[in-house]
Amino acid sequence: MVLVSGLGLQHGDADVADCSCSRLNLTGWWLCPGHRFGGIVLFSLALREKPSPIPAELKGKAKTGFISWSRLHTLTMASEKPxxxxxxxxxxxxxxxxxxxxxxxxxxxxxxxxxxxxxxxxxxxxxxxxxxxxxxxxxxxxxxxxxxxxxxxxxxxxxxxxxxxxxxxxxxxxxxxxxxxxxxxxxxxxxxxxxxxxxxxxxxxxxxxxxxxxxxxxxxxxxxxxxxxxxxxxxxxxxxxxxxxxxxxxxxxxxxxxxxxxxxxxxxxxxxxxxxxxxxxxxxxxxxxxx
Ligand SMILES: N[C@@H](CCC(=O)N[C@@H](CS)C(=O)NCC(=O)O)C(=O)O
CATH class of the missing domain: 1.20.1050.10 (Glutathione S-transferase Yfyf (Class Pi); Chain A, domain 2)
Structure with a gap:
């Protein structure tokens, strides 16, 4: 698992929502709207793996879904410090x-x-x-x-x-x-x-x-x-x-x-x-x- 935080995601972000429809290589993600930056994304490194279970502390707050590698790349770029x-x-x-x-x-x-x-x-x-x-x-x-x-x-x-x-x-x-x-x-x-x-x-x-x-x-x-x-x-x-x-x-x-x-x-x-x-x-x- 790779934890990427502070990505500036917004809850309901259209891009992120669309990711669940992607047919490209997939990795698991969680979006936690309560996070200070608007979201926490946890990526599974394995392709087409099901998202791992949501940790107890995020239950009720987090969403699960899938994300394409290209989107993952964009998000990772976005995580670099300005x-x-x-x-x-x-x-x-x-x-x-x-x-x-x-x-x-x-x-x-x-x-x-x-x-x-x-x-x-x-x-x-x-x-x-x-x-x-x-x-x-x-x-x-x-x-x-x-x-x-x-x-x-x-x-x-x-x-x-x-x-x-x-x-x-x-x-x-x-x-x-x-x-x-x-x-x-x-x-x-x-x-x-x-x-x-x-x-x-x-x-x-x-x-x-x-x-x-x-x-x-x-x-x-x-x-x-x-x-x-x-x-x-x-x-x-x-x-x-x-x-x-x-x-x-x-x-x-x-x-x-x-x-x-x-x-x-x-x-x-x-x-x-x-x-x-x-x-x-x-x-x-x-x-x-x-x-
Ligand atoms: N409209 C620009 C103005 C930028 C600007 O004037 N920067 C000044 C410093 S406050 C500068 O770099 N001056 C260099 C110069 O005059 O050679 C902005 O708001 O960023």
């Missing part, structure tokens, strides 16, 4: 680190220094992973994803707890609005690539972009915020807010005019997932910037 290619100070990498921490997904980190070696994001090896030459990149479940919001959305779809997008369509749209406000309307304007073009004016440019984005955001948050950006639940909007405030502080933006942003940021930084993912606590954080 790999995050990121940089300690990258705000977009931090968004993804917070999501991984909140959802309790362990991962391996491959640091990509945006400064060393003229920028490791420009290496041929990294360009093969992300032609856009930006972090973060997440290798997960046999696919390679870039774009932090797309990554977070995938994590949300595959690991729905805790929820980062509210179920209510209006709140959900507000979360996306704020996330896009930061991810499309502020961060790209003060990205490293742009700042390099600005030369000596980079500080002034970054301050102007962040300040104008924050002025608008402050007004928006006055309508949407509770304890956090949208109501009282942590959402994808909050995952964008905290790293952006950190950038604002780095570029010495005067934060006085944004009391709501300051309040929400402070509340979020008290949460463990935001602490462990903080740039001052990453494996690639230089000693002088460590908390």
């Amino acid at each position: 790999i995050l290619y990121g940089y300690f100070r990258s705000s977009c990498s931090w968004r993804v680190r917070i999501a991984l921490a909140l959802k309790g997904i362990s991962y391996d980190l491959v640091p990509v220094s945006l400064l060393n070696d003229g920028g490791q994001q420009f290496s041929a090896e990294f360009k093969a992973l992300n032609p856009m030459q930006q972090v973060p990149v997440l290798k997960i479940d046999g696919i390679t994803l870039s774009q932090s919001l797309a990554i977070i959305q995938y994590l949300e779809d595959t690991h729905p707890n805790p929820r980062l997008l509210p179920q209510d369509p209006k709140k959900r749209a507000q979360v996306r609005m704020i996330a896009d406000h930061i991810a499309s309307g502020i961060q790209p304007l003060q990205n490293l690539k742009v700042l390099k073009q600005m030369g000596e004016k980079k500080m002034e440019w970054a301050q102007t972009c962040i300040a104008s984005g924050f002025q608008a955001l402050e007004q928006i948050l006055q309508h949407t915020a509770g304890r956090y950006c949208v109501g009282d639940e942590v959402s994808m909007a909050d995952l964008c807010l905290v790293p952006q405030v950190s950038n604002a502080e780095r570029f010495k933006v005067e934060m006085g005019p944004y009391p709501t942003i300051i309040r929400i940021n402070k509340a979020l930084l008290d949460l463990e997932a935001f602490k462990v993912s903080h740039p001052s606590r990453q494996p690639d954080t230089p000693a002088e910037l460590r908390a």
Whole structure:
């Protein structure tokens, strides 16, 4: 018997349900919906062997069925630990680190220094992973994803707890609005690539972009915020807010005019997932910037 756990299976997963109809080489499986990751699968190595009896502790909770070798391969691929290619100070990498921490997904980190070696994001090896030459990149479940919001959305779809997008369509749209406000309307304007073009004016440019984005955001948050950006639940909007405030502080933006942003940021930084993912606590954080 081989025990494979943490596969991200969902109870009622159509793929898994279909497996029982497969006419290919079969192996036994059990699906336990109570498991933290949604399922435990136990494989028998013998072909066309009947599934072994369900252990007493899984009786009533587990299902039995069959699975094809090709599906077994897919599931086994899916069981590999995700790999995050990121940089300690990258705000977009931090968004993804917070999501991984909140959802309790362990991962391996491959640091990509945006400064060393003229920028490791420009290496041929990294360009093969992300032609856009930006972090973060997440290798997960046999696919390679870039774009932090797309990554977070995938994590949300595959690991729905805790929820980062509210179920209510209006709140959900507000979360996306704020996330896009930061991810499309502020961060790209003060990205490293742009700042390099600005030369000596980079500080002034970054301050102007962040300040104008924050002025608008402050007004928006006055309508949407509770304890956090949208109501009282942590959402994808909050995952964008905290790293952006950190950038604002780095570029010495005067934060006085944004009391709501300051309040929400402070509340979020008290949460463990935001602490462990903080740039001052990453494996690639230089000693002088460590908390
Ligand atoms: N829209 C992308 C933006 C990614 C991005 O701008 N990453 C920055 C770090 S936060 C980067 O890799 N910059 C490298 C460069 O400018 O050369 C996302 O959300 O992931």
